[in-house]
Amino acid sequence: MDFDPFNQERKFREIWEAVRIERSIPYTLFTFGDSELPYYLVTGDNQPGTLVKLARGEVKISRPKIITPYSAHPEFENFFHSDLEEEFIQFLMARTAAFSNLKLTNQIGSEEIVSDQVEEVVERLNHKLDKEEEDRIAILSAPPGLSNVAILKYTAERVVESASGNIRELREKGFLPE
Numbered sequence: 001m002d003f004d005p006f007n008q009e010r011k012f013r014e015i016w017e018a019v020r021i022e023r024s025i026p027y028t029l030f031t032f033g034d035s036e037l038p039y040y041l042v043t044g045d046n047q048p049g050t051l052v053k054l055a056r057g058e059v060k061i062s063r064p065k066i067i068t069p070y071s072a073h074p075e076f077e078n079f080f081h082s083d084l085e086e087e088f089i090q091f092l093m094a095r096t097a098a099f100s101n102l103k104l105t106n107q108i109g110s111e112e113i114v115s116d117q118v119e120e121v122v123e124r125l126n127h128k129l130d131k132e133e134e135d136r137i138a139i140l141s142a143p144p145g146l147s148n149v150a151i152l153k154y155t156a157e158r159v160v161e162s163a164s165g166n167i168r169e170l171r172e173k174g175f176l177p178e
Contacts, residue, residue: 018142019140020141022139022141023126024138025037025138029061029158036058036061037059037060037138039057039140040139041055041142042054042142043055045118045143046119048117053114054114054125055109058106059104059107059154061104062104077105077106118141
């Protein structure tokens with residue numbers, strides 16, 4: 001494990017920038033209750049002749065009904081399968097409070113191998129979702145081995161983008177001081 005903070009930050013940034021949110025959604029998370037974030041995940045590198053995998057999944061974000069010292073930390077289910085991914089989340093959690101009290105559960109379906117390149121699969125999915133007028137499903141892409149980071153990046157984007165609206169709603173309902 002590398003304890004040099006500059007190397008850790010550089011490594012974090014390289015990994016973070018290697019994954020992409022190809023199509024996001026225009027909605028924020030619910031302040032009260034659970035939110036679902038469905039997505040398509042395209043994994044592969046951009047070299048001709050390499051395998052590209054496509055999977056559909058969903059992240060469910062739950063907020064605790066009562067906040068206790070035991071629910072004050074985020075809980076991740078089905079996100080991390082390696083030490084690198086676990087190290088990655090620790091780095092992120094040390095820099096933001098937006099995930100406090102959340103339970104995040106990732107459910108991903110089986111992967112389908114497609115022969116196209118990543119950009120072609122993304123383009124085809126975008127066309128399909130546009131044709132269906134579907135605006136609640138995101139498209140993510142990642143190099144091999146970084147699929148969970150792409151899912152985390154998408155989830156983090158939605159949590160952070162929703163935070164100000166959620167705080168405003170909590171104030172309006174009298175749960176936080178003005």
